[in-house]
Amino acid sequence: MKVSETFSHLNKDEAFVKNATSPIAILDENLNFLSCSKKWESVYKTPLNSILGENFFEAMPNFPKCFQEKLAGAINGESQISNGKSIQLNNGQPVCVKYNIRPRVSNKRITGVIAELTMTESNNMESLLDDAQKVARTGAWEVDLKTNKVLWTKMVNIIHEVEPGYTPSTYEECFEHFKEGEYRNKIYEAANRAVNENIPWDEEVIMITAKGKEIWIRTKGQAEFIDGQCVRIYGICQDINEFKLEELKYREAAEQLKRAVTVSKVATWEFHLNDKLAIWDDTCFELHNIDKNNYNGSLFARWKKSIHPDDVDVIENLFTEYKNEITSKTNTIHYRVLFPNNQVRTLKATLTFISEIDSKTYKAVGVCVDVTKEKIAEKKLKQYANITSEQNNNLTNFAHMVSHDLRAHSTNLSVLTRLLLDEKNEDQKTQILAMLKSATDSLNSTVYNLNEVTQSSDTTNIEEKLSQVNLLKVLQNVKNNISLKFNKKEATSIFDVPPNVEVTVVPAYLDSILLNLFSNSLNYSAPQRKPVITVKSKTYGNKTKIDFIDNGRGIDLNVAGKNIFGMNKTFHRNKDARGVGLYITKNQVEAMGGNISVTSKIDVGTTFTITLNK
Template sequence: MQHNEFDAIHNKGLDITQNAATLVRNYNIALNGTKTTLNNPLVKQLPTATVFTNKKFEVVYASDKFFADFDFDSNDTLGRPINELFTTLSEDWENTLYHCLSDKTHDTNVNYSLNSATDSKWYKWACTAWQNDQNNPIGLIIQFEDITEKKLKKEQVDTLQSLLDAMCEISEIGVWDYNIQDDKLICCDIIRKIYNVGADHQFSFDGALSSYKDGHSRNTISMLVHESMNKGKTWSEKLQLRTSNGKNIWVQASGMPTYSDGKIVGIKGTLQNIEKQVQSETKTRENELLLRTLIDNLPLNVFIKDTESRKILVNKSECDYMGVDSADELLGKSDFELFNKDIALISRSEDLQVMETLIPILGRETINETKDGRIATFLTSKIPLKGNNGKAQGLVGISMDITDLKQKEQELRDLINVTSHQNKKLVNFAHIVSHNLRSHTANFSMLLDFLANEKNENEKSNIIKMLTQASDNLLETLENLNEVVAINTNINLEKKPVRLNQRIVSVKRNLKAFLVNNNAKIVNAISEHTTIKVIPAYIDSILMNFITNAVKYRHPDRPPLITLSTISENGYVVLSIEDNGLGIDLKKYGNKLFGMYKTFHDHSDARGIGLYITKNQIEAMNGKVTVASKVGLGTTFKIYFNEQN
C-alpha cells in the first residue's frame, strides 16, 4: 500500500505539498529534530530536486535529482543546514523559513530565486511545512525548479521590450495590437499621445478606424484592414487622422496580420505622427515650384552638373536651345553625349577647374555646336556647388545666348567701319571738289581778267579758246564727280547673277580695236559656268577700266599680256586680273593708289579717276579690291565679289 501511494505520487509529478509528509511518516522513521544520515529511498526517487529538513533547517532527506542538479555529495549534504549549502541566500532567508514552519494552513508556498554555489544557474523553490501525525510541524519540504532558461528568456524579453519602448519614444512611432476573437485593441503610450487621450482611455478597433478623416483616409484604412484580415496583406499608408481635440494630422499607418495555426487571428502595426514632415514636404514642394517657375522663365540657360559633368537639372531655356521637348532627354547625359568631342573636352576641362579650385568662372565667352550642326555663342558662368565637407559636389551653370547680340555687334562694327570709311571718302570727296572747283574758278577768273584787259584781237581769240577748254575741263570734272555721287547714293540698285565669261567677251568685243592696235593679248582661264552677283552696269565698267589700264601702262619692252582667273574664297568669288606691265611702287604709292586724280606714271591719258570710280563701284556691291605689284614686272588686281549680300 505504501509503494502504491509512492507510485501514484511519482506518476503525478510529485505533488510534494500534499503527499510528501505522509510518504515519510509511513516509512516509520522518527526524526524529532535529530540528524539522520540515512536517506529515504522513496524520496531519493522523486523526479524533482527535493529536500526534507528538520526545524533547524538541516537536510534530512534529499532526492537524487537534488544532488545531481547542484552537484552535491550525499555524505556531505545530509545533516547540513541549508544556508551552508547555498551561500547566496538573502539575509531574510531564515525569517522566511520560520514563517513556513509556523504556518498552519498546510498550503504555504514560498517562491524564491537563488543560484547554486557551484554554477550560475537560477532556481525557483517552493516551501511547505512537514507535519507529524498530530499535525505539528517537524520540518520543511523544499522543492527546487531550474528557471535559468526562463530567466534568460525573460531578461531577453525585458531587454527587447526596453529597446522597443526606447525606439518608440525616440522615433515617436507607436505600436498597437488587435485580437480579432476578443475584439481587443492594445495601444502604447505613443499612440495615446498621437490621439491626444489619457492613460485611462479605452481604445476600440472600430473607434480607432472611425477617427480617420472622413473620405479618402477613412475609406483607405477600412479597405486596407479588410484586405489584411481576409487576404493577409501588409500595408503602410500616409493618411489623415482626427485627434480627440478635433485637429487633423497626417500619420504613417502600417499594419500586418498575425497568425496562429496558419489562421489570421489579429493585426498588429505602427502609427507615426508625420504632420511636421508633411508640412515640411509641402513647404519644400512649394519652394521647389517657386524656384522651378523662376528658373524656367529666366531668359538664361540654367543647368546643374554632378562631379562627372552629367546634367542633373536643366531649365526650359536649356531644353529649347538643345531642341528637346522634355528635360528627361538631357538629364544624366554629359557634354560628350550632347556636343562634338572638341567642345565637350573644353567644357569638361572648365568643369574640373571649377570643382577642383572652387573658383567660379564668370562671364566667359564660349562657342557651342550641337550634334545637328547648330553653332551658338554663349556668355557662360560656372559656379561650384560645395558640400558639407567643403568639397565640390557639382556645379551650377548659367549661360546666355549672345549669338544675335554678337551678330548685331558685328553688324554695328561693320556699319561703323563703313561709316568711318564713307566719312573719310566724304571728307576726301569734299576736299577734291573744293580743290578742283576752286582751281577751275581761279582759272576762269584769271582768263576773264585777261580777256577784259586785252586789246589785241588775236590774243582775245586765244583767250576765248582757253576759256572754252577750261569750260570743257570743268564739265568733265563735274561729270566725274556726278558719277562718283551716283555710285555712292544708288544703294538700292539690285544685284543679279551674271555669267562672268559673257561679260568679258562683251568687253573684249568693245575694246577689240584698242587691243589690236596695242598688240595686247587676254588669256581667259575662267570657267564658262562661273557666276557672280553684281550690278550689271558696274561689272562692264570695272572690267573695262582694269583691262584698259593694263594696256595703257604696258612695259615698253614687251607686248601687253593680261591673264584672267577666278577662285572661291570665304563666300567670295575672287577675280584676278594679272598684267606684265610697268608695275607700281606700292611702298611709295600704295595708300594713294585708289585716290581721286592720283597718277603714278607719266602717261598722257592718265587722269587718276578710273581706279577711284572702280573701287567705289566694287564697294557699292559689298565687295573689295586688293593689289599686288612689282616695279618692272607687272601688277595683279584681285576683285572680291560678295556672294552672300
C-alpha cells in the first residue's frame, strides 16, 4: 500500500495529525486504524504500516476492553475527556491515561474517532501526594507577586474552612486569616522579610477559620527571586491544632510540676548499686546539708557520713534485701540526717529499684522530702493520744469507782434503816445505830476523797497557784499535824534536808502529798519494829529530788506495781484508802510539773521518790 493512498481517505486537516506533538490516532467507525501521529508510533512502539487497517484492540493489545465504551461513546457523538484516569493495562501494569476522544466528522456524518491518548506511569504519585496532604493536614500555597494571583491546594481551603474555589484576591487578603494582633503582625513581617531580604519563615500561629474557629497552624514560606527581583512566595500551611493544644497542655503540666517540686522541696536522686555512683539534684544536696561544690571523697561516702549512724544499716540492709530479692521494688524509708548544733532532721525517701538482669546492673531512683515537722507533730500527737487515752481510762475508772463506792454506802444505809425499822430488840437497835453512824462517816470520807481526786486532776491555772516554799519547814509542819499518830506508833523521823532548800509547789498539794506518805508509812508499819521515816533531799540543776523512806511492811510491787498509783483497785472501806490516796498524790505531783516513783521490798520498807521544780 502506498503512502499517498494511505492518506487519501483522510481529511485535509487530518494530514497534519502526522506531525502532532502528542500521540493521536484516527480510527474508522469499526475502530480500525486509519492513521496515527509519529508521536503515537514512538510512544506505543507501533509503526503505522503495521497497524494500518487493524482493529484498535488488536493493534493495541494492552488496552483493556473498558476502552471500548469510550471509543463507542465517541462514535455515538459523545466526546470522552479525562485529565487522568487510572486503569490497568492487560499486561497488569497500572497506568494513568489522559484522553481526549472525539467523533471524527466528515460530511456531517460520524465516520470514526480521533483519539488522543497520553499514558503516564499511573497517577499514583499525584494521588499519593493528595492523600499525604490530607493525612498531614498540610496544604501548599503560592502568591505570584507580579499578578498577585494566589494559588491554594484543596487542603489549604479545608484548613481555612472556606469554599473549595476560594483564594484570596489580593496580597493583603492573604494575611486576614491570621488572628489579629501578635500572630497576624508576625506573619506579615515574616512575609515582608522573605520578599525583601529572601529570608524564609517557619512559624506556629493562631488563625481564625471562616467559621470563626481559632486553630493553631504551622506556616512556612519562602521567596523566589529572578534577576534580583522577588517574583513569588510559596510555602505550606499545616493544621497542627490538636498537636499544639496537647503540647501546650503538657507544657503547662510540666511547668506546674516544676513549680510544685521547687516549692515543696522534693529532691530527686539516682544511685547505682554496682559502682555506688550517686546522682543528685540541688535540693537533695540541700536536704542533706552537703555543699554541692565542696565535699571530700565520693558522694555516696559523704552521704553515709551525713546520716544518723543508727540509720545507715537500715538503708544498706534494704539494698542487700533487694539484691537478694527479699524486698519489693518500691519502698519508703525514713532516715535521720545530722545537722550542725546537734540538730536532727528526718527525711522520707521513696525509691524504686530498677534492675537490668542481663547486665546485672542495679540502680535505685527516688525522691526524698524533709518530714521533720511531720515527725515531731506525729510524736506530739501520739503523746497527746496517750495522755487522752490514759485520762479517758482514768475517767471511766473514776466514774465506776464513784458509782461503786457511793452505791456501797447507800446500799448499807438502806439495809440498816430497814433493819432498824424491823428490829424490836433494844440492844440490837443500838448496835444497828452504831453501824449507821459508821456508814455515814464512811460516806463522808468517800465524798471527801472523791472531791480531792477531782481537784488534783484539775491543772487549769496551776501556774497562778505555784509558789516557793521551804521544804524543811513544810515537813516539820506536816509532822506536827499528825504528831498524835506519830506518838501512838512510837515513830521517829529523820529529815536530811538542808534548811535552805526551796521548792516551787502548790502549798496545799505538798501538804496533802506529805500527809498521805506519812499516814501510809504509819498505817502500814511493820508490826515487829517501830516506824522510822527518813526524808532526804538533793538538788540537781533546777530540780529537787526528795526520797521518802520508811521501814514498814513494804508492798509487793510484782502484784501491785502497775496499779499502785492508779485507781483500778479501790479499798473504799479502808479508812486510809491507799489506792485513792496514791492516785491523788501522783496527780498532785504531776500537776506541779514533777514526778513520783516507788521502790519497795516486802518486810524491809518502801521508798517514794518525788522530783519537784526548784
